[in-house]
Amino acid sequence: MYSVRPLIEKYINIEPEAYLDIVIEHSYDGIFITDGDANTLTINEAYERITGLSRSEMLNRNMRDLVAEGYISESGSLKAIEAKQTISLSQTFRTGKKALITSKPVMNETGDVIVVITNVRDITELTEVKDRLEMQERLAEKYLAEADALKKQLLDTSDLIVEDKKMIDVLYTAQKVAMTDFTVMITGESGVGKEVLAKFLHNNSHRSDGNFIKVNCGAIPENLIESELFGYEGGAFTGASTGGKPGLFEIAHGGTIFLDEIGELPYNMQVKLLRVLQEGEFTRVGGVLPKKTDIRVVAATHRNLEQMVQSHVFREDLYYRLNVIPILVPPLRERPEDILALIRYFLEAINTKYHWQKRFGRDALDAMHDYYWPGNIRELKNVVERVVAMSRDDVIACDDLPNKIVTANRENVMRYLTDIVPLEEAVIGVEEALLSKAFEKYGNVRGAAKALGIDASTFVRKRQRIQKYRATSEGEKASR
């Protein structure tokens, strides 16, 4: 047998027996040793900590008695002695801790068990993590099933086309809050479907029999906005009708009011809107008595309201009042599954209307799928309608598509090689093209990253960097 004695004598100035005690006593796992007849010989500190059983209770006792007296439910040592082989079992102790017990018998030359060494490993934390993981998996399964059911229901009952997981998530949230009266703030680029989502909220609410009133806050002239929203009393101003007129908040009573482009609401009107939200009442222009209104408010904007709050063009109190349930509708380019489904949907609608049988060829479909769609669904719908109407053949080819769609990706990458463009833009552009090509081909980050010779976290980091870069340069363009 291997002996540690020479090394102990060489390196440590203690007796080998003391060395053994130190090792046993300070082992992180519990150690428990019996003789061949299951009489307890040694217990370390970790064993006491894990099991809650003290040396005074356990030492110099026989395991059979300890089991009979209920100190422990079963004994690994006894089993190991009986089977003459290593036994593993899991046990929960009075401390509430769960442990993995491994009892190993040590035999002499004649095959008799002389001692049994038992290791006791605390697996409470491990078990908890495993339980948590299992619970998360069960939740994920439940969520997927609900999302599927939701999708089915949606496809059956509305004109909303939703295939992409990102958008299913959005609808899932929307459906959950639809039945409440919480104010919802929908954000997202222009043409992504914010209004469609607001209607979805209304149609799925208990207010669906009431009115859905859309107000485009950016389209009403500033001097008319108050009377449009809150109405006016007869003779309130020159030209006002004598009987007065109800405003949109009055008409929306019992229903939903959709405040589109809320970021365009003039500052002085913001405080009046805040009053409606806080107190559920408003006063007509020229009126004295406040009127109560029971409405659900859904607001939308493509602008960065937080930034507007910081630069004091949008009231902070109103922002928080509106932003109770924020829902971000992702741009079309981040919902690749939706692109194809929407193309099919818009195409089908025209084919049905005109009894045509047109369809997109593979290359044309690829080009549409790869395009950046800055105008989102509105632009996509427009392009499909135009292209289908204009194409001479039943199969729509790349030649039938607007030039910008066919050449956008290729031209951009070529431009980086032929023109002098800022290096950062060129690097981002080429990386973007490669990342999206690889992702499309492999359908997941891991596969795409592997094909590009980078690891998955680098892939994700690069993609985030590209998105940030695009968002910043879009923002700069918009503010120019």
Ligand SMILES: Nc1ncnc2c1ncn2[C@@H]1O[C@H](COP(=O)(O)OP(=O)(O)OP(=O)(O)O)[C@@H](O)[C@H]1O
């Ligand atoms: N999921 C969808 N399925 C089918 N059509 C959709 C979907 N989302 C949007 N659309 C259509 O796309 C067009 C633009 O949608 P919508 O007006 O809701 O966008 P928006 O984000 O409110 O735009 P804006 O910011 O300009 O107000 C509409 O014609 C709408 O019907």
